[in-house]
Amino acid sequence: MIEIINLNKTYETGNRALQNINITIDDGEFVFIMGRSGSGKSTLMKLLLKETEMTSGKIVVNDMDIGSMPRRYVPKYRRRLGVVFQDFRLLKDRTVYENVAFAQRVIGVSPKKIRESVPAMLKMVGLSSKYKAFPNQLSGGEQQRVAIARALINDPEVLLADEPTGNLDAHNSMEIMNLLEEINDRGTTVVVVTHSQEIVDRMRKRVILMDRGTVISDGREGGNGYEI
Numbered sequence: 358m359i360e361i362i363n364l365n366k367t368y369e370t371g372n373r374a375l376q377n378i379n380i381t382i383d384d385g386e387f388v389f390i391m392g393r394s395g396s397g398k399s400t401l402m403k404l405l406l407k408e409t410e411m412t413s414g415k416i417v418v419n420d421m422d423i424g425s426m427p428r429r430y431v432p433k434y435r436r437r438l439g440v441v442f443q444d445f446r447l448l449k450d451r452t453v454y455e456n457v458a459f460a461q462r463v464i465g466v467s468p469k470k471i472r473e474s475v476p477a478m479l480k481m482v483g484l485s486s487k488y489k490a491f492p493n494q495l496s497g498g499e500q501q502r503v504a505i506a507r508a509l510i511n512d513p514e515v516l517l518a519d520e521p522t523g524n525l526d527a528h529n530s531m532e533i534m535n536l537l538e539e540i541n542d543r544g545t546t547v548v549v550v551t552h553s554q555e556i557v558d559r560m561r562k563r564v565i566l567m568d569r570g571t572v573i574s575d576g577r578e579g580g581n582g583y584e585i
């Protein structure tokens with residue numbers, strides 16, 4: 358479970374990026390975070406990943422209070438979260454297979470286990486025929502699938518995706534959303550930042566709408582707008 362309580366973030370510049378945010382996300386949920394540019398969505402993601410420090414408030418992820426977490430636990434904590442970004446962030450000089458395997462190698466998974474788990478994961482994301490390709494030989498949608506495979510290979514409890522379809526066309530965007538839904542069906546909690554109204558309309562999931570650093574609505578989208 359993710360609990361965000363009275364969370365505030367003011368950057369060193371004086372920019373009040375988040376003001377009094379309260380959000381609870383249960384295990385196994387699929388949640389969209391929506392809002393126009395500058396509304397604080399990425400700041401919220403960075404705080405969840407402990408990439409930046411909160412100004413005040415509390416974030417508890419799976420019973421861990423990440424505000425008071427000692428720095429030495431942060432790498433271990435981050436491994437329990439899978440992360441996907443708009444710009445894929447793949448290793449350009451490594452193959453598809455190596456991009457995914459690398460995430461296991463760095464945490465000391467055995468070569469035998471890697472040889473089993475990477476093909477299974479690439480199959481799950483629909484890239485079985487692309488093991489040996491390099492990122493620049495793939496479409497945007499395929500590159501994002503590699504990034505999703507990498508994010509999931511160490512079996513995180515939560516997948517955080519910050520505008521994962523921001524660089525994709527409508528067709529590829531829906532395919533990626535369908536993949537994220539499948540991952541959620543397998544039990545992973547999925548939190549997706551998007552500013553696409555079309556995507557949230559089609560997916561019919563919980564939508565947390567942000568504006569200028571605050572949550573202005575939180576609910577499942579029904580036929581007549583938001584139902585709290």
Ligand SMILES: Nc1ncnc2c1ncn2[C@@H]1O[C@H](COP(=O)(O)OP(=O)(O)O)[C@@H](O)[C@H]1O
Binds near residue numbers: 369370374394395398
């Ligand atoms: N590192 C930073 N330093 C100062 N201000 C920042 C920084 N990152 C983001 N901001 C500001 O915080 C606000 C929220 O930004 P962000 O979280 O990136 O919004 P979103 O992802 O919704 O577009 C914006 O006003 C942005 O300019």
Ligand SMILES: [Mg+2]
Binds near residue numbers: 398399400
């Ligand atoms: Mg952003």
